[in-house]
Amino acid sequence: MTASPAGRAPKKAAARAKKSGPGTSGPGPVIKAKFPGRCHCQKPYAAGEKIAKNPHGWGHVECRDAVG
Numbered sequence: 001m002t003a004s005p006a007g008r009a010p011k012k013a014a015a016r017a018k019k020s021g022p023g024t025s026g027p028g029p030v031i032k033a034k035f036p037g038r039c040h041c042q043k044p045y046a047a048g049e050k051i052a053k054n055p056h057g058w059g060h061v062e063c064r065d066a067v068g
């Protein structure tokens, strides 16, 4: 007789703590620039402006959206 292992109950995956802000659109977060900087479009952005992270770094939200 072969003892077959009983159906193993899979361990519960770690609780998924996904933050999803309501009303946020776009794939990445949009923050307010703490310091002025330069977008990859060569145009600077001022502190307090809304910037978003794109493949090239932080820059204008519209530039992030424009990036394929």
Ligand SMILES: [Zn+2]
Pocket (backbone or CB within 6 Å): 039, 040, 041, 042, 043, 059, 060, 063
């Ligand atoms: Zn830009």
